[in-house]
Amino acid sequence: MSAAVLVPLSISGASAHPGHGEDAEPTPAAQEATDWNNYEKVLLSKNTGEPIDLAVLPDTRVLHTARDGVVRLTDTATGQTTQVAQLDVYANSEDGLQGITLDPNFEENNWVYMVYAPRVMEGTSPTGVEYPETTPSGSAPNSLPDGEDESYWDQWLGYNQLSRFTWDPETSTIDLASEREIIKVDAQRGQCCHVGADMAWDADGNLFLSTGDNHPGGTPGANGYAPIKNAPNMNPGFAPVAAPATPTISAARSCGSTRSRISRPTPRSVRAAPTRSPRATSSTAPRTPTSCAKRST
Secondary structure: OOEEEEEEOOOOOOOOOOOOOOOOOOOHHHHHHOOHHHEEEEEEEOOOOOEEEEEEOOOOOEEEEEOOOEEEEEOOOOOOEEEEEEOOEOOOOOOOEEEEEEOOOHHHHOEEEEEEOEOOOOOEOOOOOEOOOOOOOOOOOOEOOOOOOHHHHHHHEEEEEEEEEEEEOOOOEEEEEEEEEEEEEEEEOOOOOOOOEEEEEOOOOOEEEEEOOOOOOOOOOOOOOOOOOOOOOEOHHHOOOOOOOOOEHHHHHHHOOOOOOEEEOOHHHOOOOOOOOOOOOOOOOOOOOOOOOOOOO
16 A cells, blocks of 8 residues: 545636535536646655555645554655654554554644554553553464453453644654653554554534444354344453444543543543543533533533
8 A cells, every 4th residue: 555645636616515406517616626637646645654644744744654654754845755653563463553643733733643552551441441561473363261350351452542742843854752642542552453543623613533343244143234243251352332322532441441432532531641641621611511411511
């Protein structure tokens, strides 16, 4: 795979708001803007590793992530690609470094957000079990081995982490020491796949995080249907994902899994120190529902 951009060859006029009526016709400018014949694909770099996501800096240089934890920077003017960071990631199956995005006020604060699977973990899972420091290599078995109890699966407990970093404009690198944890998204690491994560901003500066369903496509007995199987002694990675009460992160962390979800952190409140709590904070008060039946406000 290669990093590439679509460059407009000819765009005239400002984009117009589409009509609201059924018979409304797109303006000539809108028709021209969405005509792919007006664009040219320009190869930026083949030095991408296993590419996952990209973010375009204000000066048009491109940051792009690879699953093995490497972040690269491609200069669109020269085509030169350099490594600007290397995160320590757990990279079995589809785990590793995922999405990257810039803060809407990047030109003032130089904040960059990334989602990744840390190789070394800490803290406690939503089920109250302490995360292992590291994860065994390879995949977990499909069913509980003879003589083992359910705690056997705890060694594959894991999480993906959304963190904020600071871009250093002087060295054109990401300062990994500036990391501020925003949220941990629980994940099972014993079975492949569907781990992906991506981010998007709304007009109010809210950062939305989407996560994969974290289920293996080859679940025993699925036969092409939904890969869920919660039979006794089966790997918990095959089980259905419980739905949280609300898409806000606080409720998702309090009430159920954040796998296969779209969540809304409030990352701009995370400033002076790392947030070790699994609940994101807001600029006013934390969203802390008392139970899954109560929606946060």
